Amino acid sequence: FASSYALDPSIDTHQVFSNSYIGAVDEAEKNKGLTVFESGHKKSEKRKKVKGGDAKDIDNFLGPWARYIDEKDVAKPSEEEQKELDEITAKRQKKGRNEEDAPAEEKTILHVKDMYDYQGRSYLHVPQDVGVNLRSAEVPDKCYLPKKQIHVWSGHTKGVSAIRLFPGSGHLLLSCSMDCKIKLWEVYGERRCIRTFIGHSKAVRDICFNNSGTQFLSAAYDRYLKLWDSETGQCISRFTNRKVPYCVKFNPDEDKQNLFVAGMSDKKIVQWDIRTGEVVQEYDRHLGAVNTITFVDENRRFVSTSDDKSLRVWEWDIPVDFKYIAEPSMHSMPAVTLSPNGKWLACQSMDNQILIFGAQNRFRLNKKKVFKGHMVAGYACQVDFSPDMSYVVSGDADGKLNIWDWKTTKLYHRIKAHDKVCISALWHPHETSKVITCGWDGQIKLWD
Known part of the structure; x- marks a missing residue:
């Protein structure tokens, strides 16, 4: 484990400020010596939802069904996907073309x-x-x-x-x-x-x-x-x-x-x-x-x-x-x-x-x-x-x-x-x- 570290067990941990580490010492400095159980990251912010209005107002009340503020409505295909789609539609149009669309002359x-x-x-x-x-x-x-x-x-x-x-x-x-x-x-x-x-x-x-x-x-x-x-x-x-x-x-x-x-x-x-x-x-x-x-x-x-x-x-x-x-x-x-x-x-x-x-x-x-x-x-x-x-x-x-x-x-x-x-x-x-x-x-x- 390249970035693993631990407190040095040979030193009495009860001494104040005796934080010497073994293993990846610089990682330990960076993480302030926190263990895996004390993740330093504060919990990520919860995605904010649109405010749902008042429950009394039946028509406009969104409640738990409200959408996220940063939610996107439109999924745009990536460039490669767009290319593929274009090919498919072109093929489809070609298929329809060879059947005589115009009625035969009477x-x-x-x-x-x-x-x-x-x-x-x-x-x-x-x-x-x-x-x-x-x-x-x-x-x-x-x-x-x-x-x-x-x-x-x-x-x-x-x-x-x-x-x-x-x-x-x-x-x-x-x-x-x-x-x-x-x-x-x-x-x-x-x-x-x-x-x-x-x-x-x-x-x-x-x-x-x-x-x-x-x-x-x-x-x-x-x-x-x-x-x-x-x-x-x-x-x-x-x-x-x-x-x-x-x-x-x-x-x-x-x-x-x-x-x-x-x-x-x-x-x-x-x-x-x-x-x-x-x-x-x-x-x-x-x-x-x-x-x-x-x-x-x-x-x-x-x-x-x-x-x-x-x-x-x-x-x-x-x-x-x-x-x-x-x-x-x-x-x-x-x-x-x-x-x-x-x-x-x-x-x-x-x-x-x-x-x-x-x-x-x-x-x-x-x-x-x-x-x-x-x-x-x-x-x-x-x-x-x-x-x-x-x-x-x-x-x-x-x-x-x-x-x-x-x-x-x-x-x-x-x-x-x-x-x-x-x-x-x-x-x-x-x-x-x-x-x-x-x-x-x-x-x-x-x-x-």
Whole structure:
């Protein structure tokens, strides 16, 4: 111990002033011979606190919570830390830059010679010479099983992800694809491709017509939702919140046609107003990406399903789900369809069955109606009903079209429809046996 010292034990310590030391003598002089137990340092000053005011004055009384007088509020990073931080932020900005932040340029191609017929009507006009009344509100009396393929619409270069019939009449068909394009086709007559809408830089995931069919929304992996004019093909507006939209739906109420909701990859359902382009509501309760939104109960409510394997029911414009359905045995349900009579929800479940939930007040699972026998695990194959509610149809992972009897849940019929996944099957609302399917082989087919 270099700086240790002690009193010299050979000298009688009782003699007055006999302070001779051994060891580090100069240290001893410096410390006035104090031992380790008598530390010479006076206790350091206690850090002063800001005076806490009077305990009677509740608002301004600080008491033991007062801060120290010399306390610093702001911690500034040292130079090295600052350098590191700058590098990180620079990297982050670079990352965001290579994804095209600007929306892709929109353009449209008209494939038919004349946009208008001799009476000046566009292709949105419902034809009346197709052998079935497309304007009637009545559903066909009895539906029959489709047997054979009668037409193929080809034009998409990659898989088709969704198809939608023109509202009400069903005389036009809208399709969106992984080739980033959206196409509009005739269902009757020559069944031509009428128009192509180009404006997404990545695969288009979902599409939705408004009630009149004059406009539609598209949702794509480029994180944009776009509103298009069905007739002129022009893009009216774009919406984004920097997340991927998985599904999009207009509010079906006539007086709310300016509002739409989209289920996003960040677990939220976001509601936009088309007139302002603003987000007007966020429904943020799901714990996984939102896959479907279905309006029920005269459009006062909607049902959403998500990767969190739950089904939630919401009142319109109230951002808290009033019903939450999740059983340990439940799987994710990435495709949901409301039955024509509005009483049932058919949900494609990832354990290879279609589950039926009541769509009115209780939203109970109907245990008697489970449709199985098809293979869908991993794919969001869209389900549909025949208009008279006698059949349920769905595609599957093997490219087959499956048709069940609604009453007995028996699997009646399987048709090999596509080479790859058959992702959607739609029953035409005015036809007794016409079903339209689309698949990841890029084809859309008509069955009768």
